[in-house]
Amino acid sequence: MRLNERVAAGLVAFAATLWAGESPAAERAPPSARESGARARFEADRYFRAVAGIVSLHVQPPKGRVYLITGSGVTAVRFVVDRDGKLLSSAVAKSSGSTSFDDEALAVVRRAAKWFPPMPASFPGDHKAFQIPIRFSAR
Secondary structure, three states, X not given: OOHHHHHHHHHHHHXXXXXXXXXXXXXXXXXXXXXXXXXXHHHHHHHHHHHHHXXXXXXXXXXXXXXHHHOOEEEEEEEEEEOOOOEEEEEEEEOOOOHHHHHHHHHHHHHHHHHOOOOOOOOOOOEEEEEEEEEEOOO
């Protein structure tokens, strides 16, 4: 198992314990976070960070001439995840101007999707939409 896969698996396991209420950090949360509305926002923010972190672990520079010529780019990707963490759809929300970057950004989301954790029980609805910028830069 590659390092980024081990880190992603660790993030998923860590997020699962937090959402199950097994973490002492949940007990130290501010009183306003214990209220249902504030708690749901707190968990939504934590879930977004977990998913964004997993996506960032899978960013690799595209293998093409365009990358070597331009050197960097940012593609915003919009994707939808169901309650179980399964990727339902993905699309380019804002192009970087390079099809190489745009294609690789979509590939990043597809690679990362197998590591997405399930949504916390307090989330309303049966899916969640995300829009995340994916940056490619010369190293």
